[in-house]
Amino acid sequence: MxxxxxxxxxxxxxxxxxxxxxxxxxxxxxxxxxxxxxxxxxxxxxxxxxxxxxxxxxxxxxxxxxxxxxxxxxxxxxxxxxxxxxxxxxxxxxxxxxxxxxxxxxxxxxxxxxxxxxxxxxxxxxxxxxxxxxxxxxxxxxxxxxxxKPIRASQISAIEAKRNANNVADIISADAIGRFPDQNLADALGRLAGLAIERDQGQARYVSFRGSPKRYTTTAFNGIDIPGVENGRIPRFDAYPAVITGQVVANKAITSDMPGESISGYINIKAFRPSDVRGWSATAEYGIGEQDLGGGSIDRRNARVSYSNDRFGFLVYASDNLREQITDNREMEYAGTQGNLVPVLLDFRNYFVDRGDKAYGGSVEYYLDNGGRVYVDVLSTEFTDAEERNQWVFNFPADIPAQRGTIPNASVTRALEDGDYINETDVVTLGADFSIGDWDVDASYSQIDTWFDSYLPVPYLLGFNQVSNVFYDLSDAQEPILTFDERLQDVEYALPLFAELFGTLDTDAKQFNIHVNRSNRWGELKFGFKHDDRDATGGGAPLSVVISGFGIPVEPFYVGPWDTEFNNTIGGYHANNRAIRDALEANGLTRAPFPPEEVLALEETIMAAYIMQTIDRDWGNIVLGVRIEDTDYETAGSRLVGTTFEPLHVSRTYTNVLPSAHVNWDFRDDQKLRFSFSSGISRPTYIEARASASINPVGRAVVGGNPDLEEETSWGVDVAYEWYFAEASILAVTVFHRSIDNVIGEANERVLGSIYSDIAPPGEMWTLQAFGNGKDGRLQGLEISFTGRLDNYMEGFWSGFGVEANLTLIDSEYTTVQGAKLDLPGQSDSAYNVSLFYENYGVSARVSYRYRDAWVDETEAVAFDDPTAIWWDEQKRLDFSVRYDLEELTGYKVQVFVDANNLSDETDVRFTGRAWNPNQVEAYGRRYVAGVRLSI
Structure with missing residues (x-):
């Protein structure tokens, strides 16, 4: 068929x-x-x-x-x-x-x-x-x-799920994920109203939910909360491929049966189930492609097999995606004013990037006679990132002309990093759904392990005034021109150093969940309990110089000129950094242990209970509930006793009561109004709340975490209008507000010195350079989304066209510890997505454009009394995808596809304070993938 x-x-x-x-x-x-x-x-x-x-x-x-x-x-x-x-x-x-x-x-x-x-x-x-x-x-x-039609079917599935939800939510169906040229779930989520993505080297990694900091969003897999792999809180989405995903629900107004740690939203990734398809089912996909900057190869493979009958079912899946690319990077620091910039340093970088994500797992289900089931779910994901960075930094003297000029000399520093980043997440869940009398019970126990590791060994070469007759031109501040008399290969460096940057976080979580519900005279009563035990260990060395001189010449490792879309007036080139690292390791290089002051250990127990009543009415329903969450954590660090570091333990316990109320009013057959009140918290990340710190007893200063941080608290309202004006069609408008207290940011805090050192007299205050709580945070905005199809109104060729579009307008503000007022990190004033699609005669095609306005990336500069912040400039992407169904030609369920990303070859820019003062510019090139998909 x-x-x-x-x-x-x-x-x-x-x-x-x-x-x-x-x-x-x-x-x-x-x-x-x-x-x-x-x-x-x-x-x-x-x-x-x-x-x-x-x-x-x-x-x-x-x-x-x-x-x-x-x-x-x-x-x-x-x-x-x-x-x-x-x-x-x-x-x-x-x-x-x-x-x-x-x-x-x-x-x-x-x-x-x-x-x-x-x-x-x-x-x-x-x-x-x-x-x-x-x-x-x-x-x-x-x-x-x-x-x-496939796009139509996915739209119907997502829109029906939205319509039947008891809260404000947006849904992505699995087929919709597969029909955009998205590299991962972050890309797919970024196409929803109110959600924007943050990239690393051009690839989507994080989700900014309604313009809020990344930590304000909680992620779950089949309803099981997943700790953030990097710091215990912030979720990453670049390791979740589409093959595991049956549906993604982005909850914007939180009900009491959802985690309280969801100020902005709660994203639940629902996997395919064996019982989704009766009997045998299988799908496999293979694609190959190229990143046009540098000609890096792309390889995409995934498969899924399932079987179910009246008594049991099983499902297995696997995914393996590899990407090679060049990242062309320029970083700069300017003094001066608009139109009169003065170079402080110019940093020329080029990266070889080899990234991969793997996922495998499955489910086994046994079906009970009363309609229940017993099941085991397994998920394992791995993200790897190998980077070779060739870098030259040119440092300029003071008192030189603005915009352009020639100076006698400049100093050059060179770095040859070969680094590795690894993220792993493993989830095993044993669960059961069953009935006891009139009660329905869903219970599960999960073992969750996450591991993050980064290791960046960097040969570092320092020099002084090695280049002469140096000319610079800043007419284009994003692409400065720099020339000098010497060949870059001939530049000599007086001081070779070797530096290591590394960090690890290993989190082990054990989570028990139970949800119980039954019908009563008003509608449905539901209550539940969660117990979540987490242990996190790790540490880091932000910058540790290990060797003065590393005894290996780098000139023999020359490879060739850079692949670049910018100018290369300095004559930048690639060296084989991997071979340099291999040579260093052959000479005895080993990874250094964590410095004692940077070791992290944390234990956290979260217990939650909730009760929720759904009141059914002829016109819709009312959902009332309250959730209570109790948090108990202890963090271990170091305390300086004399000249010896001794263990330091700091603990804190707090309880939060989180009410919610939702009214869903079907005031017409095809129109709905929703009114929601919700509350939530955001706990400090493990890095922010750690007791570990580096201690300077002479300067009476401490640099590290702040275990006395308070959790961020919020309440908010949502009002949504939804018009289901035709099949697979919707117009939705939502306005929302969040009030947030204790907003966390980097800051100088005054703390008791005796906490960290016994030489501090009682009551003496030391400076803790760590994190603090701001105040008066607010976030409000408007979301508009539209899906429409011509096949609801006509037949023939033109009926295949349709459009999906959304617009988000957001405003935010908070007061830092020092009293400065800033936008919340991650908040763009405006963002929109537009997708024009066509499906008919076996063809399914989309052209998609997305845009987001500038947003604050870092607030460290403001926190340390610099009146500027670090921003990402506006970002745009134009993508295209097409699929063609060969079933009528072949008799088999076969599709061929072509995906293209970043067709407009955009450059991403970061700036300091104002757009005319860039500090980083990156280019990646276009990306093309073609392949085939088979289903049985």
Whole structure:
């Protein structure tokens, strides 16, 4: 069956010889207007007994469908769309539906989203036949052919999930992720209203949720909270490939059954389940491509296999993505004013980058007779980043002309880094869903391990006034021109050094969750409990000079000139840094241990309990709840006793009460209003709250973490309007506000010196250069999103066109510890996404453009009394993707695809204070991938 065409057949009750008659347009519209509303709650599996069609064994949440809000919304929508049709009153009591005829269709449920789209139509027809709704039309209808399109199917899935949610949320379906040219989940999430991405060397890594700091967002995998791999809090998304993802839910207004540590949002990554498809199912994809700057190769491979029957199911998956690229980088420091810049230093860099992400895992499920299940989920991800950096830094003397000039000499420093970054996340979950009387119980135990490690050995060459007759031109501040008389290869360096920069964080978490719910006279009562134990160990050496002179000449390791899109007036070139590192290790180089003052150890226990009542009304529902979270942590560091470091232990306990309320009002059949109040917290990261610090007893100063940091607290409101004006279409407008206290930033704090050293007299205050709590944070904004399709209004070639677009406008502010007022880090004043798509005749194509305004990246300079901050300038990306379905040609479910990223070859710019004062400019080139996807 074609992936762009599926058929649902309803046999006539009359004699086979009865000729097929056309259905009157009005009858067709009436009978089919509801066809895609009969779908299961997203993520809910079809249990084994349900497949067997035994009404008495239907799961409790279906037996009580009329009393639960999420199912009631679906049924009420169907009832409205069938009002006035024969037997439409049968829909008022869904609990009395005879399930057996429907299950004949449910058994066939499976395949890709295109087939599921069509099979939902078939199930709807079978359901209405079962309750006697369609006999009047059955005599006129022998076969219904439903044209289903992949983009349309994914839009329907996401929009229906949004419509049926009890809170303000946006959803991405798996098929939507696969049909954008996105490299990872961060890229995909950045296409939603209110979400923007932050990149590292051009590749999406972090998500800024509604213009807030990255730590204000919590990430979960199948509802299990995942600690941030780098610092215990901040989630990274560059290691999650699409193959593991069935659906991503970006919750913007938090309900009480969600983690309290979600000031801005809660992102739940829902994996595919074995029971999503009946019987055997498999999909595999292979793609190859190129990064055009430097010709780096791209290799993309993933596969997924599943099987399920009435009693058990299993699923396994694997993904392996490799990317080679050149990152062309210039960094600079200027003095002066706009139009009169004076160079302080010019830093020319070029990187060989070899990145990879791997993921594998699976699920095993055993289905119980009462509709429940017992399951084991396994997920393992790994992100690796190997970087070779060739770098020359030119330092200029004081009192030189602005903008352009010639000076006698300048000093040159050279670095030849060969570094490695590794992130790993492993999650194993044992869980069960079952019923006890009228209560539904979901319980799980998870073991979560995350590991982050970075190691950057850097041969470092210092010199003084090695180049002469130095000419500079800053007419283009982002691409300065620099020339001198010497060849760069001939420059000599007086002092060779070797430096190491490294850090590690290993986090072990054990998490138990239980959720219990049942129907009651008002709707649904739900309560639950979570116990989360975390141990984090690690340390670092931000910059540790290990060797004065490393005894290996670097000139023999010359490779060739840089690949660059900027000018190369200095004559920059690549050396084989990996070979240099190998030679150093052969000479006895080993990784140094952590300095005692930089060792990190932290234990944290989070216990949470919540209760939530959903009150169902004819016009919608009200969801009221409260969550209580208790946090107990202890951090270990060092205390200076005389000249000896001794262990230092600092502990803190605090409790937060977090109420929430949500009103979902279906004031018209196709329009909804939502009113939400929510509250949340953001705990300090493990780096911010660590007790470890470097201690200077002479200067009475300490540099390190601040274990006395208070958690950030917030409350907020959301008001959302949603208009489902046509199938697979929506117009949504949301306004929101968050009030945030104790905003964390880098700062100079005054602390008791006796905490860190016994030489400090009682009561003497020392300077702690670490982190502090600001105040008066606020965040408010407007989100508008639109999805529309011409095939709702016309047929033929032009019906294949459609558009998805969203706009976000945000304003924020907070007061630093020193009293300066700044935007919250990560907040852009405006951001928008526009995607024009076409799907027809087996072709599925998109052209996508995204934009985000400038945002604050770092506030360290402000925190240390410099009146400027570090900003990223506005960013733009133009992407293209096309897929072509070969099933009609080959008889197999085969697609070929082409993805292209950064077609406009954008350059990313960071600046200090004002856009005319850049401090970093990076280019990466375009990216192309072509491949094939096979499904069975």
């Amino acid at each position: 074609s992936s762009s065409m599926a058929s649902a057949r309803t046999r006539s009750h009359s004699a086979p010889t009865t000729p097929r008659r056309a259905i009157a347009p009005s009858a067709w519209n009436a009978s089919m207007s509801f066809r895609l509303r009969v779908i299961p709650v997203p993520g809910y599996r079809m249990p084994g007994p349900y497949r067997k069609g035994r009404a008495e064994s239907a799961p409790p949440r279906f037996r009580r469908a009329s009393a639960t809000c999420r199912n009631r919304q679906i049924w009420s929508s169907i009832a409205h769309r069938t009002r006035g049709l024969p037997n439409s009153n049968a829909l008022k009591q869904p609990a009395e539906v005879a399930w057996a005829p429907v299950m004949d269709v449910a058994r066939a449920w499976g395949g890709n989203p295109v087939e599921q789209h069509a099979k939902r139509v078939a199930m709807a027809l079978a359901l209405f036949a079962a309750i006697g709704l369609v006999p009047a039309y059955a005599e006129e209808l022998e076969e219904v052919v439903v044209v289903a």
